[in-house]
Amino acid sequence: MNASPTSDPSVLCQGILHYLHDHPSAADSLEGIASWWLPPSEFTATQEAVQTALDQLVAEQRIARIDLADGRTLYQSVDKVSGSHPAWKPPSSRRRP
Numbered sequence: 001m002n003a004s005p006t007s008d009p010s011v012l013c014q015g016i017l018h019y020l021h022d023h024p025s026a027a028d029s030l031e032g033i034a035s036w037w038l039p040p041s042e043f044t045a046t047q048e049a050v051q052t053a054l055d056q057l058v059a060e061q062r063i064a065r066i067d068l069a070d071g072r073t074l075y076q077s078v079d080k081v082s083g084s085h086p087a088w089k090p091p092s093s094r095r096r097p
Contacts, residue, residue, distance in 0.1 A: 006045050012053035015043055017062065020077045027066070027076035030054065 006012065019037040020026060028037065034050045054075055057063040066074040 006043060007049040007052075009049070009053045009056050012038060012043070012045055012050055013057055016053060016057060020063070024077055025080055027074045027080075029072060029074055033075060 015038045016033065019033075026037070030047055030051055033054065034045065034047050038045060038050060054063065054065075058065045058075075061078055063075050064078045064080075066076060068074065
């Protein structure tokens with residue numbers, strides 16, 4: 001299959017969610033997601049486009065952004081994190097009961 005360039009966030013979001021469906025415990029950085037979750041054989045997206053898709057999924061609370069103490073950022077299914085990871089903080093727009 002030939003990869004075609006894509007910067008469409010909805011296509012990238014679907015690719016990320018598909019990967020998480022197949023690998024529910026996966027967690028990775030922007031670079032890892034761009035390389036492994038969205039393989040170049042199927043996607044050719046810039047890291048900026050992947051970051052836009054990740055930001056959209058975080059805003060929708062479908063994935064969690066985990067900021068590590070060493071400055072790295074990981075992304076994981078929000079269902080797997082569920083607030084249990086010490087570095088995970090819910091998005092500021094999330095309402096508390």
